[in-house]
Amino acid sequence: MSENEFIIELKNLGINPTPEILNKLNLYCDYLLEYNKTTNLTAIKTKEEVYLKHFYDSITIVKAIDLNKVNNILDIGTGAGFPGMVLKIIFPNLNMTLLDSNNKKLKFLECLSKKLDIKVTLINERAENYIKNHREEYDVVTSRAVADLRILSELAIPFLKVNGFFIPLKAEVVEELKASKKILTCLSSKVINVINFNLPINNHKRTILIIKKEKKSNDKYPRSYSKILKDLKN
Numbered sequence: 001m002s003e004n005e006f007i008i009e010l011k012n013l014g015i016n017p018t019p020e021i022l023n024k025l026n027l028y029c030d031y032l033l034e035y036n037k038t039t040n041l042t043a044i045k046t047k048e049e050v051y052l053k054h055f056y057d058s059i060t061i062v063k064a065i066d067l068n069k070v071n072n073i074l075d076i077g078t079g080a081g082f083p084g085m086v087l088k089i090i091f092p093n094l095n096m097t098l099l100d101s102n103n104k105k106l107k108f109l110e111c112l113s114k115k116l117d118i119k120v121t122l123i124n125e126r127a128e129n130y131i132k133n134h135r136e137e138y139d140v141v142t143s144r145a146v147a148d149l150r151i152l153s154e155l156a157i158p159f160l161k162v163n164g165f166f167i168p169l170k171a172e173v174v175e176e177l178k179a180s181k182k183i184l185t186c187l188s189s190k191v192i193n194v195i196n197f198n199l200p201i202n203n204h205k206r207t208i209l210i211i212k213k214e215k216k217s218n219d220k221y222p223r224s225y226s227k228i229l230k231d232l233k234n
């Protein structure tokens with residue numbers, strides 16, 4: 001996707017990026033590709049792919065929620081900043097927390113945020129450890145390409161305020177959704193919308209879920225990662 005195609009597709013999503021935003025994304029893309037030559041951050045190697053598979057794909061979350069009305073948001077397993085860093089660039093109003101257990105990806109994000117003069121909270125921890133002092137803190141939790149929905153829901157929902165939304169960005173999700181019914185009930189949460197669409201250009205299938213937390217989470221969630229995985233096998 002060229003920058004021009006990106007701008008057109010953003011307009012279709014109701015977003016008119018300023019020259020400053022476009023400049024920041026351009027610098028982000030160059031820096032990511034450069035850094036990636038020596039540190040493995042992403043399998044994507046060209047500018048066109050970064051604009052489609054990282055930038056545009058991250059922004060499709062606006063199909064699910066008006067980010068102008070959101071205060072704080074947590075991106076679990078953000079990697080090189082997807083979707084969280086891209087969303088912070090487009091919506092500077094957001095209080096954005098980017099969390100990842102991978103030290104080298106957090107180091108990249110630290111350098112990037114300085115380079116672009118962007119204020120984000122960077123957390124180098126596993127989600128199941130960071131939860132300890134951050135229960136019921138966020139309006140929205142998002143996550144892309146991190147884990148099965150059953151695992152992700154258990155990690156993400158305890159971070160949400162009551163009436164907050166967990167919005168995972170997924171590819172194929174039908175089976176995961178069926179299998180997640182039980183854990184979502186345990187977490188007093190329900191799927192209120194499933195948005196299916198295809199990416200432009202490569203036509204890849206995408207699904208965005210909107211999961212609403214209706215009551216406070218039981219303090220026993222999330223269980224240890226090994227316990228969650230063990231349950232998955234039964």
Ligand code: SAM
Pocket residue numbers: 076077078079080081082083099100101102105125126127128143144145146155
């Ligand atoms: N979200 C990014 C994207 O879409 O490009 C990165 C996806 S990458 C495949 C998955 C990331 O999740 C990795 O950077 C990994 O370190 C992180 N991760 C996996 N489990 C995690 C956990 N329990 N807590 C924090 N980070 C986690």
